[in-house]
Amino acid sequence: VTVVCSACGATLDAQDPDLALIxxxxxxxxxxxxxxxxxxxxxFKGASFEVVGYLVREYEADGQPYFWTEYLLFNPHKGFRxxxxxxxxxxxxxxVRGRPEAADGxxxxxxTRYRHYQTMMARVRVVLGEFxxxxxxxxxxVVSDFVAPPAILSREQGEQEVTWSVGEHLDGRxxxxxxxxxxxxxxxQGVGPAQPSPWWRELGPTATxxxxxxxxxxxxxxxxxxxxxxxxxxxxxxxxxxxxxxxSMVTEPFELTGRPSNVKVEIFTDLANNWAYFNLALVxxxxxxxxxxxxxxxxxxxxxxDGPWTEGAPADEVYVPRVPAGHYRLIVMPEPSTPRMRYAxxxxxxxxxxxxxxGALGLLAVPVVAIVALGARFEWKRWQESDHPWVTxxxxxxxx
Amino acid sequence: VALGAFTVGALGWAHWSGWSPExxxxxxxxxxxxxxxPGSYRSSYGGRTFMGGK
Numbered sequence: 443v444t445v446v447c448s449a450c451g452a453t454l455d456a457q458d459p460d461l462a463l464i465x466x467x468x469x470x471x472x473x474x475x476x477x478x479x480x481x482x483x484x485x486f487k488g489a490s491f492e493v494v495g496y497l498v499r500e501y502e503a504d505g506q507p508y509f510w511t512e513y514l515l516f517n518p519h520k521g522f523r524x525x526x527x528x529x530x531x532x533x534x535x536x537x538v539r540g541r542p543e544a545a546d547g548x549x550x551x552x553x554t555r556y557r558h559y560q561t562m563m564a565r566v567r568v569v570l571g572e573f574x575x576x577x578x579x580x581x582x583x584v585v586s587d588f589v590a591p592p593a594i595l596s597r598e599q600g601e602q603e604v605t606w607s608v609g610e611h612l613d614g615r616x617x618x619x620x621x622x623x624x625x626x627x628x629x630x631q632g633v634g635p636a637q638p639s640p641w642w643r644e645l646g647p648t649a650t651x652x653x654x655x656x657x658x659x660x661x662x663x664x665x666x667x668x669x670x671x672x673x674x675x676x677x678x679x680x681x682x683x684x685x686x687x688x689x690s691m692v693t694e695p696f697e698l699t700g701r702p703s704n705v706k707v708e709i710f711t712d713l714a715n716n717w718a719y720f721n722l723a724l725v726x727x728x729x730x731x732x733x734x735x736x737x738x739x740x741x742x743x744x745x746x747x748d749g750p751w752t753e754g755a756p757a758d759e760v761y762v763p764r765v766p767a768g769h770y771r772l773i774v775m776p777e778p779s780t781p782r783m784r785y786a787x788x789x790x791x792x793x794x795x796x797x798x799x800x801g802a803l804g805l806l807a808v809p810v811v812a813i814v815a816l817g818a819r820f821e822w823k824r825w826q827e828s829d830h831p832w833v834t835x836x837x838x839x840x841x842x
Numbered sequence: 843v844a845l846g847a848f849t850v851g852a853l854g855w856a857h858w859s860g861w862s863p864e865x866x867x868x869x870x871x872x873x874x875x876x877x878x879x880p881g882s883y884r885s886s887y888g889g890r891t892f893m894g895g896k
Contacts (some may be wrong), residue, residue: 491869651843652846655846658851659853662850663857666857701858703860704861704862723869731870732868732869732872733868761860795856798853798857802852806845806846809845
């Protein structure tokens with residue numbers, strides 16, 4: 443058992459009746475002030491724990507030193523707990539009974555599979571308080587972390603033994619509340635190894651809502667298909683001849699019935715390697731106004747070294763919105779680039795538009811896609827700090 | 843859910859009302875002389891020179 447005096451920093455062997463000195467504090471006295479003081483009591487999961495020890499540990503990655511702190515907590519009935527903090531991310535851990543099994547580079551403990559996060563050589567930089575084993579500044583251990591957020595499994599290998607502990611991510615504010623500390627906990631930096639993703643929690647309910655709304659949209663679309671007229675009211679071929687016949691055409695009157703709804707005008711031409719612009723006017727027979735639309739039809743085809751190609755199409759269509767019932771004529775004023783052209787006009791009333799369903803499904807999927815993207819970004823940040831980053835930095839690589 | 847309900851509602855409204863995103867020009871009143879002789883109608887799109895194609 444090791445006791446470190448918080449006043450003078452000396453490390454003592456508590457099993458020796460004379461408290462033999464293990465190591466004297468070589469640093470500057472009075473500079474170590476744990477954010478959670480030794481002796482502080484806090485409640486976790488209904489039990490009160492006292493802070494009996496404090497460690498600062500260091501490891502090196504990419505030539506940079508990184509630090510984390512560990513508080514040893516004790517409850518006479520529950521035993522010891524570890525409260526660790528690194529970059530504002532907290533974990534409450536306890537020693538595991540039994541030995542986790544290795545699996546696919548990770549570990550399995552109590553049926554939960556943990557993915558390997560990182561392995562490091564950790565060194566003790568600061569010791570304060572009392573510990574149930576011998577610990578001293580400079581002591582080195584190999585620490586491996588395995589994660590299954592919000593749980594984390596740690597393996598620590600010293601010179602003589604291997605110990606495992608399992609912990610769970612804690613919000614720093616809960617730690618501060620548990621100990622009744624003033625101020626705020628250290629600010630979080632990045633994503634913690636065991637920090638649960640807030641996005642995956644949202645994904646389930648959002649996907650369920652998407653499914654329900656998608657079914658509602660599909661049923662609504664089927665209802666529209668069943669109720670709409672989708673009726674052809676006119677279909678006719680015309681000849682355009684700039685040198686002889688009339689260039690503007692007028693259809694015979696046709697009747698549009700039912701509530702105000704769309705009118706689909708389809709244009710079919712015999713154009714090839716040509717274009718035509720169609721001015722269309724839907725004119726009401728007995729008083730009222732007209733609705734004008736314009737469509738361009740162009741169709742080109744040929745063959746080159748890559749084989750046959752086409753561009754555009756010899757047909758086009760346009761939907762005239764919200765046309766009230768009544769008798770109408772369609773006036774067609776084509777402006778083709780060719781002196782002669784055959785074309786047909788087909789007019790249909792109250793036509794369902796499948797594109798609306800696809801558009802609605804696309805809009806409904808936006809939150810799901812956004813959550814998946816944000817969740818992936820969160821995981822990317824988590825694993826960037828690990829031994830298994832999703833993207834490996836190429837800085838400093840030899841250009842040769 | 844609010845966005846989804848709005849989307850499904852908009853889908854139903856678009857179907858029912860015959861809404862379409864295509865731009866159209868509405869002419870409020872066509873003179874009787876033109877309605878009786880539709881061939882004399884001149885579109886407000888008329889006279890444009892289409893420069894599309896090859």
